[in-house]
Amino acid sequence: MSNIILNTTELPHLLTLLILLPVVGVAVMAFFKDETAIKHVAFWTAALEFLLSVPLYLWFEPQRSQMQFGEVAEWITTPPVRYALGIDGISLWLILLTTLLTPICIVASWTAIKTRVREFMIAMLVMETTMVGVFCALDFVLFYVFWETMLIPMYLLIGVWGGPNRIYAAIKFFLYTLAGSFLLLIAVIVLFFQGGHTFDILALSQAHYGQTMQAWLFWTFFAAFAVKVPMFPFHTWLPDAHVEAPTAGSVILASVLLKMGAYGFLRFSLPIVPDAAQRFTPIILTLSVVAIIYGAYMALAQADLKKLIAYSSVSHMGFVTLGIFVFNAQGVEGALLQMLNHGITTGGLFLCVGLIYERTHSRLIADNGGLSKPMPRYAACLVIFALSSLGLPGTNNFIGEFLVLVGTFLQSKTIAVIATLGIILAAVYLLWMVQRVAFGVPSPKTAKLPDLNWCEMATLVPLVILVFWIGVFPNLFLAPMHESVAHLFDTMARGQQSMPTAVGLLSGAGMTAP
């Protein structure tokens, strides 16, 4: 396979190892009865997983556009389903984000989860396996298996360890994403017959499809991925799911699960049906800016911290879809970086909400005022994440949003102007939140709260470091993307000769010359 570079590093089957390790952890857990021991097993499994994932970055060759760390094996002969894994600059950071956040979430759940600890940890680890699997899979059936399996632990996380209205939220989440998934399944099957009887994602990305077929496929993909992102108007499951989910669930949901939708657009919609993607671009761009503005206004109106951050996610993910669909290097790389950034920053914000909920048992802004006095460290972290979220230069989000907006501006000035207004609104709702939560006089209820302990600091500090690290040295994070993004555009341009309309859109600034 010329498109996949097989793994030749010192760690054979590295990706398989990463997929299986959490499940092994689950198996080891069976030998322990004590809850603390189980937590330790879960944590050390996740920590080892993270350590094992670091070589992915270290050994990744940024100058190559092919899939790396590849593994290919026959799975089913007829129809030809393969166990094919590999990563490129598009999936690399999402895997590292997943492996970084899982141990953090386990630590964050250490005291917060009091019932069914074993089951909770199993759900977390299974979750990790499926998430890593989704980002590695290069076979459509394999991808679909991971994609679907992922729903179950998430459904349980919300439905079992969630808040009072958890059943409603869990079912809503499940049904919404399931509906999208079924359409995705149909797309997979149609593609199999249309793309040359194969489930190989890379091969399907090289095949040619008729205009009508592309349109159908595009909208089926869209249904599956737009729900996951979530794009306006499919966002309504998100606030409910976030509000009811336990902290770890919210973090994983916001930081990784939402990225699956954007990843889907990049891995499937753009390369497989490029002409349709370009044809329907105006619709997607419009929905994206609507999400940016709408999400921001919704965030402004919330009294519940988790809802506020949930709607801010809708707004921020609008920037991601915006960047993906402007089809230039700035936009797509900005969107990719923004996917990572949103995972870090929003993850941090949800952790912050979780920490205060553990103390006051309320997520209402009104119940948590004046926290700077009793909890200066907490307030500092909250302010840093809020500033990062509103895209302050020097923090991670600035680079991502800047690139997305530059890319958008080259494509459509109107859209860029409206999206830029979104960053004003981000400052409004985030700083208003900070003003009410961190500043002011503490109430009698909050005046005596203990500040963060070392364990709690340990969950936030890595994210704080990343906020500044990406903000100050973004090139380290952008470098692995360049070739993969250029390759993506090459793939999209494969039908250019026969499709003269596509040329205009693709020749925009930032396109790598063939």
Next chain:
Amino acid sequence: MFDLVVILIPVFPLLTVMANGLNVMLGHRFSDEVAHRLAWGSVFASFLCSLWVFVQILSDPAPHTVVAYRWFFGGDLQVNLGFLIDPLTCVMLLVVTGVGFLIHVYSVGYMHGEEGFARFFTYMNLFMVSMLLLVMGSNYVVLFIGWEGVGLCSYLLIGYYYDRVSAAQAATKAFVVNRIGDAGFLLAIFLVFATFGTLDYTDVFAQASRLDSGTATAIAICLLIGAIGKSAQLPLYTWLPDAMEGPTPVSALIHAATMVTAGVYMVVRNHAIYDMAPDALLLVGVIGAATALFAATIGLVQTDIKRVLAYSTVSQLGFMFLACGVGAYIAAIFHLVTHAFFKALLFLSAGSVIHALSGEQDIRKMGGLKDRIPVTHWVFLIGTAAIAGFPFMSGWWSKDEILGHAFVHGRYILWLLGAIAAFCTSFYMSRLLYITFYGESRVPHEAEPHIHESPQVMLIPLVVLAVLSVIGGLIGVIPGGMENGAFHQFLKPIVLSTGAGGEEAHDVHLLPYMLMVATTLIGVAGWFTAHYFYYLRPAVPVQFAEQMRGAYMLLLNKYWVDELYQKLFVEPSKSLGRALDRFDTVVFDGAVVGVWKATEMGAAGSTWFEKYVIYGSLNVIGYGNHLAARLLRQLQSGLVHHYATILIAGFVILVNLIVLFLWVGGGS
């Protein structure tokens, strides 16, 4: 060597931000003593480096670009973290680090004993870093980091007394209003990139003369929106008076001497673009003149010592914009420098007054302080004379030059607005001086015995700034006479580099001197009116306020602009948010729940159908069905661990399959 020194300028304060910041976060491992020494020491080190760089540039004024590292790139967009060192940068560097250093020293005394002393100096150093990036950046993005960075520090320092609700609100307001400007600035950056394909100053300005006027105007106006926000011009000035919630040294450093002048710096830096956009340039001048007068009129009646100074800052920044608007860029920077001296002096001496009165800021509760705090009185007097345009003081030279340019360029209306504003300035500053330091003492009796002069550490910076306020204007006239001073010679290459500026097109000699006499008379008239009202006949202003109640209330309530913005923008935004929230619940959630209910009803319907129709007709098979259903129901226990078991079992099977196939396929 040169590159290293340049890079060190922002690095010194950055290091102390890290040291002091970690110290605060980790629970004060070292004392406040160490914290403040680190803080002012680093700024002093930056100042020395800036001096050295200045000396280098004196001998070789060509622009030097220093690249620290490649920051980020995407497609053909390359952004370096780089610095551009030219005469304009040097002037800004010396002002920022020099005045910044003095204010740091002053703060050691002023903030003594405050809770969060180390936090204060962390923010102040962070501000220095951002401000230095702002003036040193070699491209728009570095300027923008500094731009938002100073906004952040302004936010943090306005909200320094974070448990005061008013301070927290003022901080949010400052940041949000600035963000509106920043959005405009961002759009300007995008436009520049879309037009020139680069964001480096040198490349952009080299091509600027080829701009068509439409694009140039668009870029210039977007930049102007940014400048208006940062420099508190109409209509985005409302945050600055509220920013006085911060400690007084902050007001002196950020909200008078340095940060708020960033807009002026930015316009001058981009003059190559403004020269191609005469309409936008005129707009700059109009906004400047209008703001100068507007803010000055509000200043006439305010009673909070710091707010008077805040409005005077807005007004003086208006003068600088006015200068830019008539193409007198050097005059704008000249006024920026002298203003930095005398406004820092005024704020710091106001701080000394507040310090003497244990926190009192209301001038109605002052009076007669002349002999109680004599040094403060003298330096305040000097500051007032400088800003009011007393002959041969620094402010006199620079303000006069601005008005002269407005007149000579034929902008008579702008000149008139400026002249009236100058009159108002002289009046309200003299009023402030008289009410605070002269007449009967109105200090409450219990506070009376505590009045004390400030410590040496605060007075020395005051005296240095006072000296600069007196003689600082001379750099503009010595050795070559008006507009041929060292300052103008030094900056000339900047403005002339693109060749488009009409700075020296006129050689009128007599007119400037007549104008000089005119503005001097205006200044004296303002002083005399105040002298009459507040020294000779203190009862008159009260009668005046009674007689012209409408006008007085209009000014006292600051034209109700804050209330207007509240009604026009803030409230509607919040309402819109709430309305959308309801819309979301009713429409989207409603749709989901509707589908849900419909499905449930459908399910109930088919259950009924199945039960009565199908079972009824196929009773025999129905029984079999029943049995199967009972079996299946066992699986649907609703117990989590059952689900989990099924999940895990399925998963284990799946994994085994994978492993199996890996094994089988591993050989191939």
